[in-house]
Amino acid sequence: MAHFLDIVPGCQKVKEKVYKLSDFIFTAIATPMALMVTLVFWSIYLIDRELIFPKVIDLVMPPWINHSIHTMNTLLALGDMYLVSHKYPSWTHAAGGLLCYLIPYAFCLFGTYWQTGIWLYPFLSKLTWTMRIVAALLTFVGALLVFGLTKLVSYFMWGSYSAAPVSKKSQKHKRK
Template sequence: YRITYFPLPFSRSGVSLPQRSRTSLESYKMNNLARQVFHVGVAAYYMVVTHWMKENMLKHTKEDDIHDPIVKTMKRFSLRYLTNWTFTLQTTYFYIALGGEILALFKGREKIKERINQFKNYFFTVLVAPMALVVSIFFWSVWFVDRELIFPIAMDKFLPPWINHSLHTTTSVIVLLEMYMCFHKYPAFKPALLGITLYLLLYSFCLLGTYYQSGIWLYPIFKMLNWTLRVIICLATYILAVAMYGAGYFLNKVLWDEKLLVKKAPRKKHKKH
């Protein structure tokens, strides 16, 4: 059998684009426009959040004005938190996605477009999506037990609720919307596992390096635990990240597999002479 895949998103109903009705063509154009508007909107939103944090938290907030030791730690080591790493991943991804949308308006340079698309797929499926979900799950799980262990009330003075949700809630919502609106080709499990492992190992070095450098744990919850429980939390975070990759793979398959047209054509029999 010969298996033929019609390129996405040209086919949902099993008919290639040139044969589709005018209504279907208009629907395709609307979906394309919706994706472009979404990428522009998210990139702009992240630009606003980044600018606000830079101007209000990093620049104009002096350590002398902060009396809570946990808030001082967050101010001093703001770039070392997994939340900010994850937010940076997402911001980078959507800037690249926006650049891809602009590049798609021009003809030619197909190899560059393909390479950008391949990088986007790996970057999103292995790092951006899983880590956004991990941060949201971990943050809100600890928050509902005791918010002082993760985001003390004193922080509300410096990071208002809308910034808190921008960092810990809307990141996951935006990831899910991206998965719904855009097809992403998932890599094989081994390269994905390697990417997740290296990323979280790098962050573990950052977390432990900060502790050995300053004697300060970035997360108050770690101060209350012994080393066994700290290791368990790190391993649980790693397992959760791998699980979120698997969940994303499954969701992508559910959302997009019916948009692939698979045709089976019988092989031609060659006559014997």
């Protein structure tokens, strides 16, 4: 969308907002969650494959699809980080963005179980409710830590966090 706006004259403000939203989604949600998916999936897979991706699924889903879901997302995110200097939001905004993503995800995950009695991830059937809640909280904390790590990596790659500019409104408040 932003690239399309590059060729349309007079759309500078819209283009800036599209880039800002794109950077926010990429840095605060997409990249941390992509890395979390890869880390969690392959960690559990190495411990006991049946807990996350039972062998019976191989009959209907070839390995290349498994990798496109659980590996390629991280490779694409890291490649994009290498090629593009993104503006990173504050920790507070990143945490809010992650919560806006993870809360509906948790509702879907737990809601599916409550409606069908089936866990989307087999390892959840082995956990107590307390452990499931802790796992959900650790996913949030882990994603927030991954956000911080990618922000740091971006700093070393690009020489700055490319932090979003401070708004005029917040500058006025700082002067008082």
